[in-house]
Amino acid sequence: MASLKPMNGAEIVIQSLIDQGVEVVFGYPGGAVLPIYDAIFQQSSVRHVLVRHEQGAVHMAEGYARSTGKVGVVLVTSGPGATNAVTGLTDALMDSIPIVCLTGQVPTHLIGNDAFQECDTTGITRPCTKHNYLVKEPKDLARIIHEAFFVARKGRPGPVVVDLPKDIQFADCPYVMPESVKPTTYRPATRGKIQAIEKAVDLLSNAKKPIFYGGGGIINAGPAACKKFTDFVRATGYPCTLTLMGLGAFPASDKQFLGMLGMHGTYEANMAMHDCDVMIAVGSRFDDRITGRLDAFAPDAKIIHIDIDPSSINKNVAVDIPIIGNVAHVLGQLTGTWDKRKNRKRNLKELKAWWKQIEDWRSRDCLAYKKNSEIIKPQYALERLQALTEKRDTFITTEVGQHQMWAAQFLKFEKPNHWMTSGGLGTMGYGLPAALGVQTGHPGKLVIDIAGEASFMMNMQEISTAVQHHLPVKVFILNNEYLGMVRQWQELLHGGRYSESYAAALPDFVKLAESFGAVGLRANKPSEIDDVITEMVEVDNVVIADIVVDPTENVYPMIPSGSPHNEMLLGPAAKGKGSGKVTEKGKVLV
Amino acid sequence: MAKKVASQIKSSKSQPGSAYFMVDSDQRIEQHTMAVMVINEPGVLARVIGLFSGRGYNIESLTVASVTHDDSMSLITIVTSGTPMVIEQIRNQLERLVPVDSIKDLTQEGPYVERELAMVKVVTKAKSPERAEVLRCADIFGAKVVDTTTRSFVFAMTGNTDKVESFIDLMRELGRTEVARSGVVAIGRGT
Numbered sequence: 193m194a195s196l197k198p199m200n201g202a203e204i205v206i207q208s209l210i211d212q213g214v215e216v217v218f219g220y221p222g223g224a225v226l227p228i229y230d231a232i233f234q235q236s237s238v239r240h241v242l243v244r245h246e247q248g249a250v251h252m253a254e255g256y257a258r259s260t261g262k263v264g265v266v267l268v269t270s271g272p273g274a275t276n277a278v279t280g281l282t283d284a285l286m287d288s289i290p291i292v293c294l295t296g297q298v299p300t301h302l303i304g305n306d307a308f309q310e311c312d313t314t315g316i317t318r319p320c321t322k323h324n325y326l327v328k329e330p331k332d333l334a335r336i337i338h339e340a341f342f343v344a345r346k347g348r349p350g351p352v353v354v355d356l357p358k359d360i361q362f363a364d365c366p367y368v369m370p371e372s373v374k375p376t377t378y379r380p381a382t383r384g385k386i387q388a389i390e391k392a393v394d395l396l397s398n399a400k401k402p403i404f405y406g407g408g409g410i411i412n413a414g415p416a417a418c419k420k421f422t423d424f425v426r427a428t429g430y431p432c433t434l435t436l437m438g439l440g441a442f443p444a445s446d447k448q449f450l451g452m453l454g455m456h457g458t459y460e461a462n463m464a465m466h467d468c469d470v471m472i473a474v475g476s477r478f479d480d481r482i483t484g485r486l487d488a489f490a491p492d493a494k495i496i497h498i499d500i501d502p503s504s505i506n507k508n509v510a511v512d513i514p515i516i517g518n519v520a521h522v523l524g525q526l527t528g529t530w531d532k533r534k535n536r537k538r539n540l541k542e543l544k545a546w547w548k549q550i551e552d553w554r555s556r557d558c559l560a561y562k563k564n565s566e567i568i569k570p571q572y573a574l575e576r577l578q579a580l581t582e583k584r585d586t587f588i589t590t591e592v593g594q595h596q597m598w599a600a601q602f603l604k605f606e607k608p609n610h611w612m613t614s615g616g617l618g619t620m621g622y623g624l625p626a627a628l629g630v631q632t633g634h635p636g637k638l639v640i641d642i643a644g645e646a647s648f649m650m651n652m653q654e655i656s657t658a659v660q661h662h663l664p665v666k667v668f669i670l671n672n673e674y675l676g677m678v679r680q681w682q683e684l685l686h687g688g689r690y691s692e693s694y695a696a697a698l699p700d701f702v703k704l705a706e707s708f709g710a711v712g713l714r715a716n717k718p719s720e721i722d723d724v725i726t727e728m729v730e731v732d733n734v735v736i737a738d739i740v741v742d743p744t745e746n747v748y749p750m751i752p753s754g755s756p757h758n759e760m761l762l763g764p765a766a767k768g769k770g771s772g773k774v775t776e777k778g779k780v781l782v
Numbered sequence: 783m784a785k786k787v788a789s790q791i792k793s794s795k796s797q798p799g800s801a802y803f804m805v806d807s808d809q810r811i812e813q814h815t816m817a818v819m820v821i822n823e824p825g826v827l828a829r830v831i832g833l834f835s836g837r838g839y840n841i842e843s844l845t846v847a848s849v850t851h852d853d854s855m856s857l858i859t860i861v862t863s864g865t866p867m868v869i870e871q872i873r874n875q876l877e878r879l880v881p882v883d884s885i886k887d888l889t890q891e892g893p894y895v896e897r898e899l900a901m902v903k904v905v906t907k908a909k910s911p912e913r914a915e916v917l918r919c920a921d922i923f924g925a926k927v928v929d930t931t932t933r934s935f936v937f938a939m940t941g942n943t944d945k946v947e948s949f950i951d952l953m954r955e956l957g958r959t960e961v962a963r964s965g966v967v968a969i970g971r972g973t
């Protein structure tokens with residue numbers, strides 16, 4: 193509750209965080225936020241996690257937010273503190289993650305003077321936040337902070353920056369409670385229009401070759417919405433594919449699940465997307481990694497698209513039935529309408545044929561890879577990791593590259609909020625700090641960062657944060673000594689000219705771990721994998737596991753950019769070859 | 783429907799190396815006038831303009847002024863152009879901005895009236911025949927003389943963009959001109 197004693201700006205900041213239910217702040221101090229750090233020092237309601245780089249702070253807040261469903265909070269100083277946060281903010285914007293980032297600013301009378309550690313924070317962050325504020329008057333402070341939380345979580349979530357000049361932090365400020373604050377001009381729709389719902393159910397009922405295409409929006413809508421989605425998909429009996437951001441919204445073990453779709457999605461998911469007659473997109477945004485060639489995307493499909501953000505609809509692909517609303521509500525509406533029409537006629541014969549076709553595609557076994565007893569295949573390492581952690585409530589984060597795609601393909605997500613990855617921006621260096629954020633929100637749970645050696649090195653200073661705060665995350669490095677994803681494209685598209693993609697001068701990751709006070713482990717051969725994983729999981733400390741894998745392995749299937757969904761490159765071990773090959777024209781397109 | 787897009791978008795023959803599938807659109811380009819009501823706060827115009835430049839939308843004209851009795855809201859009138867899909871995006875992207883209260887696509891919701899104010903200075907030789915001609919033409923266009931010297935006039939005239947441009951073109955033929963324009967303001971007709 194708000195106390196009645198007069199508070200200064202810094203105290204107002206802390207009081208607002210408390211009243212917003214904030215448990216933890218990820219931050220780094222500096223001159224322009226010292227009053228706030230002073231207020232932090234004098235209380236014990238809000239925990240502060242000291243990071244090692246402000247980019248790490250934002251990714252931690254993202255991992256925390258994505259795994260708990262709460263808003264992640266960041267506190268950084270002016271100038272370099274704010275600019276270091278920019279990559280994280282952009283990442284959160286692209287992946288719709290709710291963040292409130294408080295930045296220090298020089299005193300109001302110095303703004304615009306090129307003062308020490310001044311930068312135009314609101315100017316710099318305007319295009320990479322959902323919204324931002326500069327507090328100019330003490331009277332606005334409490335309202336703006338509460339409004340920032342409202343905006344960050346409402347509608348399509350995203351990052352919000354509040355820039356706090358130092359004089360405001362010292363000034364006496366009036367306090368207002370969160371409930372009294374609501375921006376009048378921001379009113380996202382929640383319920384779908386009833387006519388659209390009716391039309392969508394008609395279309396779904398009459399479908400012969402339907403498919404569900406679910407995305408990160410279902411995860412954004414929360415576990416209850418994921419359950420509604422799962423129940424609805426099961427009620428229809430239709431096949432379901434998920435985007436990279438949507439994994440976990442529908443149980444991976446369910447027979448109706450076709451795996452991830454898109455550039456590195458499964459053969460069955462992409463073929464079904466291409467051939468379907470009715471597609472229902474739920475909280476997914478027709479990203480270019482999904483659609484491939486737009487003029488050959490699902491050529492025969494009628495498309496239903498549920499999204500809370502009208503700007504996601506008809507952006508890349510024109511749809512037939514747009515439904516603007518929160519999937520949590522819209523799925524309830526759809527299920528209700530679907531259930532009311534129990535006695536409708538269905539195309540049972542065609543649906544059976546559709547499933548038979550899908551099973552045919554599935555039998556190609558598109559994720560198969562050549563086993564090897566001498567050298568660790570990255571896929572094998574992940575299969576073992578899956579097998580040895582299945583019984584636990586495991587949270588996975590990733591860096592960006594081949595390892596990320598293999599993790600999406602080979603790890604099985606049964607529940608939402610257990611998979612944190614940088615999809616939209618593809619930020620190398622996301623995974624480790626994100627894992628720390630997850631661990632902060634889930635003490636005692638197993639949190640693993642599936643990493644590439646190159647990505648890990650982009651934010652590896654955060655191992656120090658992990659050790660300091662007893663956040664025993666596990667970094668599982670699939671070490672192929674290459675910027676593997678880059679190497680793969682160079683192999684397939686640039687004549688094997690491996691320009692600057694060798695990860696030279698790597699550190700000894702075991703010694704590196706030890707120097708931080710963490711545990712370092714290494715597996716060189718397939719026979720060593722199980723022991724390393726077991727030890728990694730058991731030991732109650734931060735672990736860096738250096739898994740030395742085949743440097744030449746590629747991620748398949750792959751839809752080369754510029755190709756339609758039904759022209760995929762399949763790996764050498766899949767049954768039958770993919771129909772795709774990289775044409776000269778395709779090379780230009782990728 | 784997906785097919786519809788397919789026919790509207792054709793892949794380009796001569797593409798540079800890229801990580802993306804690129805398309806040339808042969809959809810028609812339309813011009814739209816939008817009235818955007820925003821909270822009158824610092825930075826709001828930067829948000830709108832930044833949205834247009836960041837996403838590569840065109841601005842043909844943009845005006846802004848406070849329009850409510852308490853100065854709490856401003857109206858931004860934007861004339862923009864793009865394919866129908868881009869126009870829809872522009873509207874939806876504007877709607878995402880937190881301080882944007884409402885958007886009217888006047889072209890779509892029509893009918894509406896639009897006006898521009900132009901101030902046109904025309905400099906001619908003193909006592910020349912052009913001087914009389916300038917005045918005669920200005921009269922036809924309903925332009926008002928707001929300043930004069932022996933060698934110049936300043937006219938103020940309002941009209942839609944077409945009319946304003948015709949007037950300016952005409953004046954250019956008659957003397958050395960200097961022009962200031964307000965940009966378009968527009969409002970829906972009727973009740």
Ligand SMILES: Cc1cc2nc3c(=O)[nH]c(=O)nc-3n(C[C@H](O)[C@H](O)[C@H](O)COP(=O)(O)OP(=O)(O)OC[C@H]3O[C@@H](n4cnc5c(N)ncnc54)[C@H](O)[C@@H]3O)c2cc1C
Pocket residue numbers: 286287288347348349406407408409410412413434435436437438452453454455456457474475476477478479481482498499500501504517518519520592593597614615616617618619677
């Ligand atoms: C190296 C690399 C390779 C990749 N390859 C692939 C690939 O093969 N396959 C793949 O799928 N992705 C891939 N991606 C990820 C890809 O770039 C996109 O990030 C991803 O496809 C977007 O997922 P999404 O469509 O679920 O949208 P998200 O980015 O998760 O967006 C969510 C959508 O849901 C809406 N929404 C949010 N909340 C709600 C709500 N409550 N109700 C309704 N709607 C809501 C939002 O408005 C938005 O439109 C790759 C990324 C990288 C870095």
Ligand SMILES: Cc1ncc(C[n+]2csc(CCOP(=O)(O)OP(=O)(O)O)c2C)c(N)n1
Pocket residue numbers: 591592593594595596618619620643644645646647648670672674675676677678695
């Ligand atoms: C910050 C950043 N810089 C560059 C890239 C481009 N990029 C994508 S994947 C990749 C290589 C990643 O190498 P590694 O982490 O070792 O993963 P691998 O692909 O080998 O599994 C690069 C450089 C990026 N995604 N992010």
Ligand SMILES: [Mg+2]
Pocket residue numbers: 593644645646670671672673674675676695
């Ligand atoms: Mg690598």
